[in-house]
Amino acid sequence: MRLDKYLKLSRLVKRRTIAKELADKGRIELNGRVAKSASDVTIGDQLILHYGDRQIKVEILATPEIVKKEDASSMYQRLD
Template identity: 40%
Template sequence: MRIDKFLKNSRLIKRRTVAKEACEKGLVKINDKIAKPGDEVNVCDIISLTLGSNEIKVRVKDTSDVNSKALADTLYERI
């Protein structure tokens, strides 16, 4: 799954266009490598996301296409 789509499905970022812009600005890293919007995310990858002064680190648990808000937090675990 693409990183911009994963960020939107997991509800870490609310809209896919905002997730794409965050990737283009270098605010998203996959395994300590700056991510482009089309980079693939796999299970066990570590995603670092910088939003303002906050940094969020999560480990990917699942990459299924979940659209439910209740199941969104099952896609990752915070580190």
């Protein structure tokens, strides 16, 4: 699954275009490397999102194509 789509489905980012902008600015790391919005994410990958002065570190647990709002938080585990 594409990184920008995953971030939107998991509701870590509100819109897919915002996820793309974050990736284009180099503010998303995937397994220790700066990621592009088209990068593929798989189960077990670790993401670090840099939002201004704070960062969110998560591990990917699932990558379903369709997810309900209530189930979005089960797609990842926070590592903070």
